Each structure stands twice: as structure tokens, then as C-alpha cells.
Amino acid sequence: MERYDQLYRLYEEFDAERLRAHQAFVDLFPPLDSRVALTYWEDASDELDELRGEIRDAFPGTGETYADVAAHATRDQAFTGLDLATKYDRPVNALVLDVDETLRSAGQTDNEIPRETLHLLTEFHEAGVPIVVCTGQTLENVKGFLGQGLGNAVVNSGEVSVVYESGTGVFTPGHGPETKRLLYDELDESVRAAFDRLRQRVLSDAPGGVARGCHLQGNEFNVTLKPNFETGSDDAVAVIDDALVYLLDLLGVVVADRIDGADPERADAGERGADGRGDGGRDSGAVLGAAAGEWTRAFYASRDPEIEAVLDDRGELPGGSEPDDADVPDAVADFLDRVDVAYYEGDAAEVVSRELDKPGGVEAAFEVLGVDDPFALVLGDSKSDLRVMEWVAERDAGIAAAPEHASTVVLDHVRERDDLVFPAGEAGDVLRTVYALNRLVAVE
Known part of the structure; x- marks a missing residue:
């Protein structure tokens, strides 16, 4: 408990808030070609040295460490850092x-x-x-x-x-x-071919609402549909939900086309209504292949509760309200294990290679x-x-x-x-906590 006692003493007996303010001023003060500004900086630097010196004198042997902690971390950040140091006993x-x-x-x-x-x-x-x-x-x-x-x-x-x-x-x-390592050089050719086909078809085969409401991002191994609406808005949520169902069905067909022994029932793409309906769900599923789409829906719904929730809300879960991937052919499941589908409400629906x-x-x-x-x-x-x-x-x-x-x-x-x-926007909070962890873990 000695480190905890010392930390309590540090924040009770010394003006750590003032110390941090001076440290931030000295560290972040912009370089200005001004004698007045330089004088302010020098005064703050001198006072900072004084404040740190008081702590160094009060904690023989560990004063520099505790001065650093007080100059960078709030009381809460310091104690969280010490908790992490105690739990893991190693620095980041x-x-x-x-x-x-x-x-x-x-x-x-x-x-x-x-x-x-x-x-x-x-x-x-x-x-x-x-x-x-x-x-x-x-x-x-x-x-x-x-x-x-x-x-x-x-x-x-x-x-x-x-x-x-x-x-x-x-x-x-x-x-x-x-210096530069291209990890896709090691990617299996079958996965490359599946992504090539998926990317070729993703916009041309899209139902009208998805085609009009989304744009394509990503690269050869990342197919991402993003909304043409403000991220998080009701329109964005609706079109990304449609896009998710569509991507699952299209992925099922693309994978089934490349797997020996997979022969899902398919409907002619011409069966899509002349109006190009884009409400996701069974319209896109019928166009792209009912069985193949059910395989991918069941497979990813059983692994991702957010995907399950979208499909369930739309009545698109194969087999009712409980996702079950038992009927997915082994060869298809093995391939899908190498591909991930991710859903971000009102922001994106994407298919990515797990190996990249x-x-x-x-x-x-x-x-x-x-x-x-x-x-x-x-x-x-x-x-x-x-x-x-x-x-x-x-x-x-x-x-x-x-x-x-x-x-x-x-x-x-x-x-x-x-x-x-x-x-x-305040990642600095955690960085300060880890700064304290790294300094305190070395204190006996």
C-alpha cells in the first residue's frame, strides 16, 4: 500500500493542479517572436522548476517520478494508473x-x-x-x-x-x-477472386434505394457502403440497414459461386421489379439467391448481435427469431470464416477480409x-x-x-x-493515465 499512501500524500499536500497548469503552459506555449511572450514562458518555467523541486525534496529517491506524475495526471488519472500498475505489473x-x-x-x-x-x-x-x-x-x-x-x-x-x-x-x-509491407501479397487467390467479384457487382446489382442512397468506399479487399445522408440520421440508418441485408445476400451468391458443392436456388436477376425497389429484405434476396442469402444471414447473425437485431427487426432472420447457422454447408462456413461483415448503424455496412x-x-x-x-x-x-x-x-x-x-x-x-x-476528442485523458502507469510501475 505504500505507493497508494504516497500518491494520497502527493495530491493532498501539493498543488498538483497548479503544477499541471504550468507544465501544460511550458509544453504547449507556441513559439512567438516576442520578448514579452518569452518572459512569460521563462517565468512559468522557473515556477514549474520550483514546484517540481518541492516534490522531489519531499519524496527522497522517488521525487522525480512523483513530480512527473503530478505534472501530467489528475488525481483520478494517477490513481487509475496506479491501479493498472498494480494489476498488470508492467509498463505499456x-x-x-x-x-x-x-x-x-x-x-x-x-x-x-x-x-x-x-x-x-x-x-x-x-x-x-x-x-x-x-x-x-x-x-x-x-x-x-x-x-x-x-x-x-x-x-x-x-x-x-x-x-x-x-x-x-x-x-x-x-x-x-x-519499410513498406503489402500484406495482401500473402492473401489466398480464392479470397482475392471473391472480393473482385463482390466489388464488381456491389453497385451494378444494388436495389434502387441502396444504389441511390449509398456510395462505395474501401479497396480491393474492403467493400464498404456508406450513406449519401448525414451519418446517424434516420435516412442514413434506413439505407444502411437495407445495404446490410443486400450485402449479406450478394456475399452469399458470390461465395456460393466459388465453392464446390454449393448449389443454392437462384432467381433470375430480371425478376427484380421494373421500379428497382430497394427496400432490402426478400426483394434483394430473391434476385440474388434465396438459399445463399439465408446462409450468410444465419452465419453472421449468429456471430454479431447487431446484425441479428437488424435482421430480426425486419423479419429477415432465417428460421424465425433465433439465428441458426446449422444449415450452412461446411465448405461455405469455412470460407465465410475468412470474411467478415460489419454493421455500423447509420454509418456503414462493410465486407472485409479477416486475413487483412x-x-x-x-x-x-x-x-x-x-x-x-x-x-x-x-x-x-x-x-x-x-x-x-x-x-x-x-x-x-x-x-x-x-x-x-x-x-x-x-x-x-x-x-x-x-x-x-x-x-x-479527449484521448489525452487515457494517455495521461498510461503515462502515470508507466512512471508508477517502476516505484517499489
Whole structure:
């Protein structure tokens, strides 16, 4: 209990709030060509040294550590960090960070990563903690904001890696031939062919409402339908629900076409009504193949409660109200195990390769970075980030955190583990907690 007693004393006897304010001012004060501004900065820096010195003197042998903790973390963040240090007894040695709606949040930070968050990331970098940015964005997009936000010296240090397009590739500057690894080179040809066919047909075969209400995103191994309406609006929810049912049915037909022994009943595509009805459900199912669509609906509904809920609400669950994949042919089920379908209410319906996912990309990034025994902090908000969190949890290789607006399944996982949930746009809260963890775990 000595560390807890010392931490209580730190926040009771010293003005940690004032110390943090001075530390933030000194760290984040913009460089200005002004003698007056420089004087303010120098005065704050001198007072910061004084405040830190008082703590160093009061805690012989550990004063520098406690001064660092008080200068970076609130009382609650420090005690949460100490709880994590006590529970895991090891420091975080890698950061795995989603970007959109995690490091930055369009509704809170004008879609920019806050300066405070960027500065904290540079502090972890200076402490020797590698950073893995793990995103669905293209490599060029990520390189642009990383260079501007962290600076080229950090990005090119050999300690920063980018897992881009949700696992299609890994970019780690400063590692010679290992700088860029294209993970899709190792993807099985049968999976490549299925995605090729799916992408070719996804818009041309779409019911009218889906075709008019969605646009296509992703890459060769990620087929994502996004709404042509404001994300989260009633229209967006409705069209993404339609798109989900349509994608499940189309995937069933594409997979059945490529699997020996799978011979689902199909209807002629010409049977679709002349009005191009796009209400999802049985209209698209009849066009694309009733049996094949039932296989994929049952398979993914039995694995994802959100998909199950959408299908159940629309009366589209095969066999009634309980999903059952028992009738899915083994060959089809084996193939579907390699493909994932994800649903984000009012935001996206997507089909992705499980072999080109964020966990595979993170594992490859760790190999290049030389992180042999990872204990990572994973920050994310979506189901693709959840896969990384689960991958880490299965290996006792880290902790997970999420913004409070994250997917329900993500929040369930995070709250069950360590309850590291932070407000939108405030990833710095968790970074400060982990900063405290890393400093306190070394204190005897």
C-alpha cells in the first residue's frame, strides 16, 4: 500500500493542479517572436522548476517520478494508473491508435487531433514507446497529418508505424526493405477472386434505394457502403440497414459461386421489379439467391448481435427469431470464416477480409518495430478496433480504451476489462493515465 499512501500524500499536500497548469503552459506555449511572450514562458518555467523541486525534496529517491506524475495526471488519472500498475505489473511498451473518432472527433475538435494529444504522443516517443497508427485511411492521408502533427523527425525515427486501409499494408519509415509491407501479397487467390467479384457487382446489382442512397468506399479487399445522408440520421440508418441485408445476400451468391458443392436456388436477376425497389429484405434476396442469402444471414447473425437485431427487426432472420447457422454447408462456413461483415448503424455496412485486418497489421508492425513482448495500449471506437483489443486480450498483451461514443460491443469489452472510457476528442485523458502507469510501475 505504500505507493497508494504516497500518491494520497502527493495530491493532498501539493498543488498538483497548479503544477499541471504550468507544465501544460511550458509544453504547449507556441513559439512567438516576442520578448514579452518569452518572459512569460521563462517565468512559468522557473515556477514549474520550483514546484517540481518541492516534490522531489519531499519524496527522497522517488521525487522525480512523483513530480512527473503530478505534472501530467489528475488525481483520478494517477490513481487509475496506479491501479493498472498494480494489476498488470508492467509498463505499456507500445501505443496502437485509431485516428478518426478516436484521436480526433469531428464533433469536438474540428476534426483535428488536439495539440495536447500530439504533445503527449511525442513524450511517449521520447520515452522510447513505439507508436502504431492503425486506421482505415489511405497511407497518403495518414502520412500527411502525421508529418504535420508529430513532425518528420518523429515519423521517420524508426519508432512509428502505420497500419493503413485496415490492414492492407504496413508502413514503417527507417527500416530499409521492411519499410513498406503489402500484406495482401500473402492473401489466398480464392479470397482475392471473391472480393473482385463482390466489388464488381456491389453497385451494378444494388436495389434502387441502396444504389441511390449509398456510395462505395474501401479497396480491393474492403467493400464498404456508406450513406449519401448525414451519418446517424434516420435516412442514413434506413439505407444502411437495407445495404446490410443486400450485402449479406450478394456475399452469399458470390461465395456460393466459388465453392464446390454449393448449389443454392437462384432467381433470375430480371425478376427484380421494373421500379428497382430497394427496400432490402426478400426483394434483394430473391434476385440474388434465396438459399445463399439465408446462409450468410444465419452465419453472421449468429456471430454479431447487431446484425441479428437488424435482421430480426425486419423479419429477415432465417428460421424465425433465433439465428441458426446449422444449415450452412461446411465448405461455405469455412470460407465465410475468412470474411467478415460489419454493421455500423447509420454509418456503414462493410465486407472485409479477416486475413487483412487490423490485428494482422498490428502484428506485422510489431515485428518490424522489434516489439517482441508487447504490452500495448489500444485506442479505438469500431469493430475493426475491437478485433485488435481482443487479439491483445487473448495474449495478455495490453489494455484497451475507447471514446464514449464507440460501438456498443467495443464499450462492452473496454468496460469489462479496465473501464477506460474517455469523452469524445479527449484521448489525452487515457494517455495521461498510461503515462502515470508507466512512471508508477517502476516505484517499489
